[in-house]
Amino acid sequence: MSDEAPPPPERARRLPRAVRERQILDAAVQVFARHGYHAASMDEISEVAGVSKPMIYTYLGAKEDLFGKCVQREANRLLEAVQAGVQPELPPDMQLWHGLRSFYRFVGEYRESWTVLHRQALTVGGTFAAEITDMRMRAIELVAALVVAAGTRKGLGEQAEFSGTGLSAALVGAAESLADWALDHPEISDGVLASWLMNLVWLGFNDLVEGQVWKPSDA
Amino acid sequence: MSDEAPPPPERARRLPRAVRERQILDAAVQVFARHGYHAASMDEISEVAGVSKPMIYTYLGAKEDLFGKCVQREANRLLEAVQAGVQPELPPDMQLWHGLRSFYRFVGEYRESWTVLHRQALTVGGTFAAEITDMRMRAIELVAALVVAAGTRKGLGEQAEFSGTGLSAALVGAAESLADWALDHPEISDGVLASWLMNLVWLGFNDLVEGQVWKPSDA
Amino acid sequence: MSDEAPPPPERARRLPRAVRERQILDAAVQVFARHGYHAASMDEISEVAGVSKPMIYTYLGAKEDLFGKCVQREANRLLEAVQAGVQPELPPDMQLWHGLRSFYRFVGEYRESWTVLHRQALTVGGTFAAEITDMRMRAIELVAALVVAAGTRKGLGEQAEFSGTGLSAALVGAAESLADWALDHPEISDGVLASWLMNLVWLGFNDLVEGQVWKPSDA
Amino acid sequence: MSDEAPPPPERARRLPRAVRERQILDAAVQVFARHGYHAASMDEISEVAGVSKPMIYTYLGAKEDLFGKCVQREANRLLEAVQAGVQPELPPDMQLWHGLRSFYRFVGEYRESWTVLHRQALTVGGTFAAEITDMRMRAIELVAALVVAAGTRKGLGEQAEFSGTGLSAALVGAAESLADWALDHPEISDGVLASWLMNLVWLGFNDLVEGQVWKPSDA
DNA sequence: CATGAATGAGTGTTCATTCAT
DNA sequence: GATGAATGAACACTCATTCAT
Known part of the structure; x- marks a missing residue:
């Protein structure tokens, strides 16, 4: 049981949305260019972007939306x-x-x-x-x-x-x-x-x- | 080599290999053209070809081989x-x-x-x-x-x-x-x-x- | 139209059933020994035996029967x-x-x-x-x-x-x-x-x- | 045979990875012991483990890896x-x-x-x-x-x-x-x-x- | 007798997507 | 805001098995 106030994990730095979106789009362009739309995986994009997958969905929507953007x-x-x-x-x-x-x-x-x-x-x-x-x-x-x-x-x-x-x-x-x-x-x-x-x-x-x-x- | 396709009997369930191969290739071209390589499914190809999936694999090989052909x-x-x-x-x-x-x-x-x-x-x-x-x-x-x-x-x-x-x-x-x-x-x-x-x-x-x-x- | 080739095509020699059965069993033992029951395929057995698959089924029965024999x-x-x-x-x-x-x-x-x-x-x-x-x-x-x-x-x-x-x-x-x-x-x-x-x-x-x-x- | 679903390991939704890995390994040992490697199906393992199949692959890898572990x-x-x-x-x-x-x-x-x-x-x-x-x-x-x-x-x-x-x-x-x-x-x-x-x-x-x-x- | 042709049913594997925290 | 945990649904591929010839 951890009852002591846990120091905020440095792991995830809270960045403004615009910055995150750019990171994600950059990564997506890179991955889409490398593999094409279908062969590109959301996993790889999230990894390249340094961002968790749910974040992509929250900010840019589903795969097709992301590609469109x-x-x-x-x-x-x-x-x-x-x-x-x-x-x-x-x-x-x-x-x-x-x-x-x-x-x-x-x-x-x-x-x-x-x-x-x-x-x-x-x-x-x-x-x-x-x-x-x-x-x-x-x-x-x-x-x-x-x-x-x-x-x-x-x-x-x-x-x-x-x-x-x-x-x-x-x-x-x-x-x-x-x-x-x-x-x-x-x-x-x-x-x-x-x-x-x-x-x-x-x-x-x-x-x-x-x-x-x-x-x-x-x- | 008798290459003359003997006039196909009206309702022949049982066709020679060469005929089936052509049928399959035709269907594959159609489906690949419609959806692209990745989005095309072997199921649809087999359906369009009027042939079961195992046949495709037996005659033309895996998806990539099929596409190549x-x-x-x-x-x-x-x-x-x-x-x-x-x-x-x-x-x-x-x-x-x-x-x-x-x-x-x-x-x-x-x-x-x-x-x-x-x-x-x-x-x-x-x-x-x-x-x-x-x-x-x-x-x-x-x-x-x-x-x-x-x-x-x-x-x-x-x-x-x-x-x-x-x-x-x-x-x-x-x-x-x-x-x-x-x-x-x-x-x-x-x-x-x-x-x-x-x-x-x-x-x-x-x-x-x-x-x-x-x-x-x-x- | 086959006119005067009296000897049947050498391709498939009609052998007495006992001989065929032995051929098949020999092949089966070989293949089962090599791959085990599950990994062994009827295709390979028929190939090794030099006999078509339906013949195996006709003479020795299904895979499990064959193994049993x-x-x-x-x-x-x-x-x-x-x-x-x-x-x-x-x-x-x-x-x-x-x-x-x-x-x-x-x-x-x-x-x-x-x-x-x-x-x-x-x-x-x-x-x-x-x-x-x-x-x-x-x-x-x-x-x-x-x-x-x-x-x-x-x-x-x-x-x-x-x-x-x-x-x-x-x-x-x-x-x-x-x-x-x-x-x-x-x-x-x-x-x-x-x-x-x-x-x-x-x-x-x-x-x-x-x-x-x-x-x-x-x- | 014994088809009674042995109480699936709690319906706990969100468990730490280590726990899930143990659950899966336990289930896998059980199923492999029952059917052998080839006859065991990933579906049954996932069912016995009370976990979806993708989890097995994410945590323990493919069937062979799983068996090795x-x-x-x-x-x-x-x-x-x-x-x-x-x-x-x-x-x-x-x-x-x-x-x-x-x-x-x-x-x-x-x-x-x-x-x-x-x-x-x-x-x-x-x-x-x-x-x-x-x-x-x-x-x-x-x-x-x-x-x-x-x-x-x-x-x-x-x-x-x-x-x-x-x-x-x-x-x-x-x-x-x-x-x-x-x-x-x-x-x-x-x-x-x-x-x-x-x-x-x-x-x-x-x-x-x-x-x-x-x-x-x-x- | 003997086989090429054909398939239903199932397997391992992956991926986009979403909760619960 | 941010993520690890979790899955439904689909896909490529294989195999034992059977007709029609």
């Missing part, structure tokens, strides 16, 4: 990073280039965020795919509006050779795929990656092969 | 479909265009195969990711060799504006992403999809916006 | 071997010695039989334990009657220092345990093994240490 | 019981006698422990058999050193009539076998059992039949 947070981070890189007063191609650079810088710096967003978010059935796809679409339109708008101005409507959304999807896919590739080639700088993509989508192989090369005009 | 079969199907569409005597751009058409036709026709290959195969840790990535790389080089080789001939080595593997990754990503998009737009024909991609990667946005348009020369 | 056959073999070695006209100690020799010879020669009888038969719940125990008891009384009877004649009844069945159990246990030990020491001949046991149970440690030694009188 | 605990108990009974200052025969009494007392008191150790531990393939055999050997040498050492002192080396390890195996087998027999004869006291064995191995049948009887000298 991870996705949201990382998606916001990514969008902010890209938007921060774009300078609206530049010509379209330079805007695109700067946006791409920001994107690749982000991917290189926050690999796990990117992994969760790109690879893992689609494996979860239900609402997530839509949510992610939507976010993806907004992202692409943000970037692709530049060129699509240009095309539209020139009178290229929804004719066979041109489709705003279709091309956007392709463009984003190209950018994403190159991002994945870049994860295995960290020695390639974000500027170079952005340039490659510019040459692909802006000039096309044909011009490129003809010796034409796109280069940033402000470097 | 699905991936292999579908990957072969895809490769064959694409290769069948390419005509080596045509000029490079036409070869590319025909290959892409075959690809989009396949994706449209075998949505589930494509889903398994593109989205689900990467969610399984271990050997699969590598296997798929490898297959993807071989596929891309098959197609991209056309243009990359052209670029290399023109003296574009591994300089900052050009990279064989990097651009290949981007190109394949664009094609894949457009394929995903096309799944939600079945009204767009494979010819049109292929054209869009050609215009993107062959001419580039710049030329496109300037009014230049790529068109198949043999239609 | 294995045990019975091997027990009979053992009993016959021991009985064949005993010569009733010799004095008790020599009878015991010859019986033990036969026993150890059998164990050395039919290791698997011994394993099934001694180690595996007891792990199966239900009727088997009793059956085996019974068989064991009969075996022991067969052998121990010699000495126990002698003791009883001398007026040693069920007093504290003497008990027929109890001592018999101990004696048989000693013989069995030495048999197990001998499996790992095949270089020790059955004559030597029998001698050891004779010295232990006939003379006892005390006499043995005093320099008294029991030796077969007819060698 | 049972064996270890019971083996320790047995060794301690025997060692506690031996008094090193007594002459060899009295030491042996006291050791045997302790052994039989333990077997009578903890039937299930004995069953698990003696009968079931060998049915599990792999490391366990070796572990148990080893433990058995150490146990036997602990006890048999007394007599074997005596024999060796007298100049009885590894000659045909005498073998330390071989005789030890036999001796232990005799003791074990008598223990099994005693399980069905609970009315025989451990002192009597020990006496029987002493008369068998110390004096031998011959002396016994001649009217010589070994008796404890300190009673």
Whole structure:
């Protein structure tokens, strides 16, 4: 029988909720990136976070909620990073280039965020795919509006050779795929990656092969 | 080897092994496409296949083996479909265009195969990711060799504006992403999809916006 | 349509039932000895026997029946071997010695039989334990009657220092345990093994240490 | 059979880990003793323990681990019981006698422990058999050193009539076998059992039949 | 006679989730 | 606020057993 006033166990330090939530989200992103949604276990997340499991449920909800919040947070981070890189007063191609650079810088710096967003978010059935796809679409339109708008101005409507959304999807896919590739080639700088993509989508192989090369005009 | 499936009797409870294996693989592809590797249950697969679970294990092995065999079969199907569409005597751009058409036709026709290959195969840790990535790389080089080789001939080595593997990754990503998009737009024909991609990667946005348009020369 | 291949496919030779049964029992003893009753699988038995599973069921019945028949056959073999070695006209100690020799010879020669009888038969719940125990008891009384009877004649009844069945159990246990030990020491001949046991149970440690030694009188 | 649910160990909801572990181990020993390793089901163990299955896995690990821990605990108990009974200052025969009494007392008191150790531990393939055999050997040498050492002192080396390890195996087998027999004869006291064995191995049948009887000298 | 084909029923194991403290 | 204790429910996998041919 312990009747003496027990000194508060140092074991569990009472931290403000916001801090705990960040700890947990960080751990969750890490674990989700490593194993994917289904293979990730709440046990591992709680362990990595240094927090007991009930706390996760109290603060962030069930596994699916937790994953959703991870996705949201990382998606916001990514969008902010890209938007921060774009300078609206530049010509379209330079805007695109700067946006791409920001994107690749982000991917290189926050690999796990990117992994969760790109690879893992689609494996979860239900609402997530839509949510992610939507976010993806907004992202692409943000970037692709530049060129699509240009095309539209020139009178290229929804004719066979041109489709705003279709091309956007392709463009984003190209950018994403190159991002994945870049994860295995960290020695390639974000500027170079952005340039490659510019040459692909802006000039096309044909011009490129003809010796034409796109280069940033402000470097 | 008599490989001719003898006309299946109306209500044969007792089927030869090869037939059962196909049934099971078909069901597995369907279920894996629907839920992903982890969320798919052997119970559902057996149910869809109209076969008891032990049969699956006897014929195709454990879950991971089964998935591997699905991936292999579908990957072969895809490769064959694409290769069948390419005509080596045509000029490079036409070869590319025909290959892409075959690809989009396949994706449209075998949505589930494509889903398994593109989205689900990467969610399984271990050997699969590598296997798929490898297959993807071989596929891309098959197609991209056309243009990359052209670029290399023109003296574009591994300089900052050009990279064989990097651009290949981007190109394949664009094609894949457009394929995903096309799944939600079945009204767009494979010819049109292929054209869009050609215009993107062959001419580039710049030329496109300037009014230049790529068109198949043999239609 | 098979036209003129008169000899039936060599694949499945139609053998008389008795032969098949022996094949199966041999295989079963082997597999039961290797894995024990529960860990042994009908599949492995059928494979080792070179016979399809339905045949096992047709000829020998279910797994438990099969095991029972294995045990019975091997027990009979053992009993016959021991009985064949005993010569009733010799004095008790020599009878015991010859019986033990036969026993150890059998164990050395039919290791698997011994394993099934001694180690595996007891792990199966239900009727088997009793059956085996019974068989064991009969075996022991067969052998121990010699000495126990002698003791009883001398007026040693069920007093504290003497008990027929109890001592018999101990004696048989000693013989069995030495048999197990001998499996790992095949270089020790059955004559030597029998001698050891004779010295232990006939003379006892005390006499043995005093320099008294029991030796077969007819060698 | 006895299907009466023996009062589940209290309905105490929240118990400290150590208590639960003991409950589970107790239940496991009971069930393993009743059915053997393979036929025992984790379900029954959890039911007998009054605990859900996941707890077993959390606290004691998988089935094989659980069994290993049972064996270890019971083996320790047995060794301690025997060692506690031996008094090193007594002459060899009295030491042996006291050791045997302790052994039989333990077997009578903890039937299930004995069953698990003696009968079931060998049915599990792999490391366990070796572990148990080893433990058995150490146990036997602990006890048999007394007599074997005596024999060796007298100049009885590894000659045909005498073998330390071989005789030890036999001796232990005799003791074990008598223990099994005693399980069905609970009315025989451990002192009597020990006496029987002493008369068998110390004096031998011959002396016994001649009217010589070994008796404890300190009673 | 002989077997490939097929399965019902059960096993060990894990995981997201929630109380009681 | 924070957690160790506890579980329901499901899943992958196996095996003894039996038809239909």
